[in-house]
Amino acid sequence: MATASHKNLPYPDVEQLKARLDEYMSRHGLRSTAQRRLVTELFFESREHLSIEELLEKVRRRDSRVGYATVYRTLKLLKDSGLANERHFGDGVSRYEVAHEDGHHDHLICTECGKIVEFEDERIEQLQEEAASRRGFTLIRHKHELYGVCADCRRG
Amino acid sequence: MATASHKNLPYPDVEQLKARLDEYMSRHGLRSTAQRRLVTELFFESREHLSIEELLEKVRRRDSRVGYATVYRTLKLLKDSGLANERHFGDGVSRYEVAHEDGHHDHLICTECGKIVEFEDERIEQLQEEAASRRGFTLIRHKHELYGVCADCRRG
DNA sequence: GCCGTACTTGAAAACGACTTTCAGTTGCTC
DNA sequence: GAGCAACTGAAAGTCGTTTTCAAGTACGGC
Numbered sequence: 068m069a070t071a072s073h074k075n076l077p078y079p080d081v082e083q084l085k086a087r088l089d090e091y092m093s094r095h096g097l098r099s100t101a102q103r104r105l106v107t108e109l110f111f112e113s114r115e116h117l118s119i120e121e122l123l124e125k126v127r128r129r130d131s132r133v134g135y136a137t138v139y140r141t142l143k144l145l146k147d148s149g150l151a152n153e154r155h156f157g158d159g160v161s162r163y164e165v166a167h168e169d170g171h172h173d174h175l176i177c178t179e180c181g182k183i184v185e186f187e188d189e190r191i192e193q194l195q196e197e198a199a200s201r202r203g204f205t206l207i208r209h210k211h212e213l214y215g216v217c218a219d220c221r222r223g
Numbered sequence: 224m225a226t227a228s229h230k231n232l233p234y235p236d237v238e239q240l241k242a243r244l245d246e247y248m249s250r251h252g253l254r255s256t257a258q259r260r261l262v263t264e265l266f267f268e269s270r271e272h273l274s275i276e277e278l279l280e281k282v283r284r285r286d287s288r289v290g291y292a293t294v295y296r297t298l299k300l301l302k303d304s305g306l307a308n309e310r311h312f313g314d315g316v317s318r319y320e321v322a323h324e325d326g327h328h329d330h331l332i333c334t335e336c337g338k339i340v341e342f343e344d345e346r347i348e349q350l351q352e353e354a355a356s357r358r359g360f361t362l363i364r365h366k367h368e369l370y371g372v373c374a375d376c377r378r379g
Numbered sequence: 380g381c382c383g384t385a386c387t388t389g390a391a392a393a394c395g396a397c398t399t400t401c402a403g404t405t406g407c408t409c
Numbered sequence: 410g411a412g413c414a415a416c417t418g419a420a421a422g423t424c425g426t427t428t429t430c431a432a433g434t435a436c437g438g439c
Contacts, residue, residue, distance in 0.1 A: 098406050098415055119397080134418040139397070157311065157366070160396070175360050186354050194347045195369055202340050203374030204331050210313070210368045213351055218359030254386055254435050275426080290389040295426070316425070 335376035
């Protein structure tokens, strides 16, 4: 496993993510291109929930010739490889986040400024499991989003 | 308030819903047309989570000349009047349900057959409130969906 | 009951966010 | 270094709405 020797390393270990992607790509006969390296690196370094458009913008600051379809396809690749999760927060656009290896989290979304905060609550997960099994369902996954106004916006 | 004198009345009291809609429409200078009456009646009588297309199909069995746009606009009207809720279950189409006057519920969705079951758990609502306020958010609404396989499909 | 007009309707065009196609480009293996 | 399958960007296509527009009606007033 990668070592997090610096406290101020970008949050998910970018080098490890790159290595996992390389492994996936070679296993599937995929090629390493300048565009893919650029898109995936910027994505891995980001801690936000990016839309295709937003990531494209970041990418074009470094190389203005990259096309929308390339970012789209690269995010699809990341999703397929398990390194990215696709999320929908009800504004009609897909957003992507780096997939944590250690399990799952849900989201709090500020309806004013769009800020997205992650949260986890084992007790809620338990109650979900209970609600599902009580109704005869075997739970596979869930979607749990809380919409509200964040402290900054309430003050503002 | 409407009286539920028959036990086998369609579930949400259709007459009451119609009355609420009439009230909203006259308050907003809107007109009662044959199409609107047909669309809203079929919607109110339904206990399902209908897409525009599905409701259109029901409507056209009674009057084949009704257009998609009319159903779309009538559902928008119902949403605006608070009588319908719009939901998104991740298959790319909007679905509508009759808005219960007595609070809120969430959904369990079968990934095999698409069956949708409603559930409510006050304990989960509490924990959500707690998760939000702990992070400085004032909760406005939430979205909570559990995806799994229902008993029927597991047997099948 | 008949008018006038603002509200409605259905068909079709427009929209927005992807998703796919296609002709030209480029990693990678031999 | 050649060959070819994978990749890329631009543009076209898809899909589920959403809006436009010309023709069709409720419905309050006469």
